[in-house]
Amino acid sequence: MGKSFSQPAALSATHTHYCPGCTHGIVHRLVAEAIDDLGIREKTVGIAPVGCAVLAYNYFNCDFQEAAHGRAPAMATGIKRVRPDLMVFTYQGDGDLASIGMGEIIHAANRGEKFTTIFINNAIYGMTGGQMAPTTMPGQRATTAPLGRDTGETGMPIRMANLLGELVTPAYVTRQAVLKPQQVNKAKKAIRQAFQYQLENRCFSFVEVVSTCPTNWGMTPVDALKWAEDTLLPYYELGDYKVPE
Amino acid sequence: MAKVLMKGNEAIGEAAIRAGCKNYFAYPITPQSEVAEYLSKRLPEEGGVFLQGESEVAVGYMIFGAAGAGERVMTTSSSPGISLMSEALSYITAAQCPAVFVNIMRGGPGLGGILPSQGDYFQATKGGGHGDYHLLVLAPDGVQEAVEMTMQAFTLAEKYRNPVMILGDGLIGQMMEPVEFPDDLKTEPTNKDDWATNGMAHRKSDKRNLVKSLFLDPSALNNNNLVLKAKYEQMKKEEVQYELYNADTDYQVLITSYGTMSRVCRTSIDMLKSEGIETAMLRPKTLFPFPEKQVFDAAGKQSCKAVISIEMSMGQMVEDVERCVKGRRPVEFYGECGGEIPSPEKIIEIIKALL
Ligand code: SF4
Numbered sequence: 042m043g044k045s046f047s048q049p050a051a052l053s054a055t056h057t058h059y060c061p062g063c064t065h066g067i068v069h070r071l072v073a074e075a076i077d078d079l080g081i082r083e084k085t086v087g088i089a090p091v092g093c094a095v096l097a098y099n100y101f102n103c104d105f106q107e108a109a110h111g112r113a114p115a116m117a118t119g120i121k122r123v124r125p126d127l128m129v130f131t132y133q134g135d136g137d138l139a140s141i142g143m144g145e146i147i148h149a150a151n152r153g154e155k156f157t158t159i160f161i162n163n164a165i166y167g168m169t170g171g172q173m174a175p176t177t178m179p180g181q182r183a184t185t186a187p188l189g190r191d192t193g194e195t196g197m198p199i200r201m202a203n204l205l206g207e208l209v210t211p212a213y214v215t216r217q218a219v220l221k222p223q224q225v226n227k228a229k230k231a232i233r234q235a236f237q238y239q240l241e242n243r244c245f246s247f248v249e250v251v252s253t254c255p256t257n258w259g260m261t262p263v264d265a266l267k268w269a270e271d272t273l274l275p276y277y278e279l280g281d282y283k284v285p286e
Numbered sequence: 287m288a289k290v291l292m293k294g295n296e297a298i299g300e301a302a303i304r305a306g307c308k309n310y311f312a313y314p315i316t317p318q319s320e321v322a323e324y325l326s327k328r329l330p331e332e333g334g335v336f337l338q339g340e341s342e343v344a345v346g347y348m349i350f351g352a353a354g355a356g357e358r359v360m361t362t363s364s365s366p367g368i369s370l371m372s373e374a375l376s377y378i379t380a381a382q383c384p385a386v387f388v389n390i391m392r393g394g395p396g397l398g399g400i401l402p403s404q405g406d407y408f409q410a411t412k413g414g415g416h417g418d419y420h421l422l423v424l425a426p427d428g429v430q431e432a433v434e435m436t437m438q439a440f441t442l443a444e445k446y447r448n449p450v451m452i453l454g455d456g457l458i459g460q461m462m463e464p465v466e467f468p469d470d471l472k473t474e475p476t477n478k479d480d481w482a483t484n485g486m487a488h489r490k491s492d493k494r495n496l497v498k499s500l501f502l503d504p505s506a507l508n509n510n511n512l513v514l515k516a517k518y519e520q521m522k523k524e525e526v527q528y529e530l531y532n533a534d535t536d537y538q539v540l541i542t543s544y545g546t547m548s549r550v551c552r553t554s555i556d557m558l559k560s561e562g563i564e565t566a567m568l569r570p571k572t573l574f575p576f577p578e579k580q581v582f583d584a585a586g587k588q589s590c591k592a593v594i595s596i597e598m599s600m601g602q603m604v605e606d607v608e609r610c611v612k613g614r615r616p617v618e619f620y621g622e623c624g625g626e627i628p629s630p631e632k633i634i635e636i637i638k639a640l641l
Pocket of ligand 1: 058059060062063064065093163167168253254255256257
């Protein structure tokens with residue numbers, strides 16, 4: 042019998058610093074598997090964000106650049122424009138992409154930049170310690186919203202996939218989750234598809250992944266998965282928001 | 287090669303192409319938008335990349351990405367835009383990537399005005415962004431020098447793996463002068479395989495490259511800063527450029543001035559000479575590294591009674607001049623900013639008051 046499970050070549054052997062039960066590890070693996078499947082590791086450049094994944098460059102086994110907070114799509118634009126033969130992806134969280142980096146992601150998507158963005162939506166700032174994000178749910182507690190998010194003061198959570206799906210420029214925009222095995226399998230397909238569109242030089246591709254942050258949600262990993270399923274998924278509906286013609 | 291009559295901004299764009307730069311990202315801002323307009327037409331003809339970014343903030347990172355991937359790249363902007371790019375400049379410097387930034391200065395602070403100014407000397411030479419870093423700063427005094435410095439900038443940026451800034455002002459960007467593009471200033475790009483994220487495929491080793499500025503370990507961060515410092519020390523030894531004017535006379539006053547302002551000072555020196563009064567000028571062409579020893583020596587000439595820094599600012603370079611004169615002569619300052627350039631007559635009046 043052949044080997045049915047092994048470490049992707051696009052992942053390094055380094056132990057991650059992610060908290061126990063955090064879903065970052067799953068998404069890293071899915072990205073690495075997509076890179077392996079398409080055989081593109083040697084021409085891939087990743088862009089690490091600022092946030093929990095700031096050290097992502099230690100975990101992937103390919104060239105990497107590290108951006109300032111929110112600027113990964115601009116860096117990816119710079120690389121991809123001058124080296125269209127490279128495969129470029131950004132890996133960003135919600136504080137990075139939906140708050141400080143909103144301008145960069147909207148314009149990169151609208152220009153139809155031919156790179157791929159993996160967007161981790163866990164409804165909170167992770168690395169800085171649980172502050173409110175643009176994606177934090179109404180009433181959800183955060184260290185900067187101790188009584189829960191007051192949408193009268195801070196507005197409603199931003200749905201990035203819906204927002205980017207509204208742009209007229211052709212793109213692949215999808216929202217996936219990694220809370221259950223079936224979702225992980227679907228997310229894997231979506232991530233591979235996103236890279237495939239890039240490989241074909243078709244369009245900008247964006248995969249939002251509804252994830253968990255047990256540490257800053259103050260929950261066990263299992264409770265976090267359940268809370269995400271019950272609270273996040275009804276608001277952040279899964280599915281494709283835009284598919285290129 | 288025959289000379290052609292060109293506007294400064296367009297000449298800077300053409301110089302970048304002649305230097306082998308095929309990549310340009312920018313955001314429009316007066317008084318330098320002609321660079322972008324010119325290159326939006328010229329770069330596609332050369333098979334190059336022209337992109338108008340959504341903001342100067344984003345453009346700074348487009349430059350960072352492209353430079354990190356090992357390609358020659360340039361942007362141009364003006365004072366408020368450079369403030370927005372200063373975040374990226376700090377990161378690019380920390381990550382040791384070569385890139386060329388052109389600042390065609392306008393008056394500030396704030397929105398200021400759109401007329402020529404030299405108010406960004408501090409920002410350019412002392413680091414406009416956070417952390418310990420320097421740009422290598424070249425200050426042309428006209429269109430020809432702007433061309434030559436733009437071409438040299440790519441070579442210097444690669445030699446040091448550090449951003450180089452051309453610090454001009456609105457007048458240099460807007461005026462037309464006859465220029466030529468010296469072919470010998472074009473250099474071959476350096477091999478960047480040992481650090482750039484240019485794809486592992488064609489590299490000899492299986493080593494992956496990281497372009498980054500995060501060093502969580504204190505000694506690693508200190509080491510990165512020591513590497514940067516060593517480069518700045520090397521620049522001080524190898525890259526200082528300056529011009530002395532009328533300095534072989536027994537001058538009574540030494541003027542320090544750069545860029546557009548130095549051209550006016552030159553006229554004043556000539557006019558004073560015809561009245562029998564000798565003055566001289568030291569014009570730094572590199573603002574960082576600053577001609578420290580040369581300023582010290584020129585100020586120390588026996589006949590020299592005083593040094594005066596004349597600038598289109600409220601007194602910025604004068605702080606470096608004072609530092610270098612080390613108290614051996616009084617250091618005075620005269621400046622105007624807001625867009626009006628001090629006239630030769632005004633400068634003569636100021637200098638006579640020093641005698
Ligand atoms: S803080 Fe949250 S998102 Fe960050 S590693 Fe820990 S669990 Fe994951």
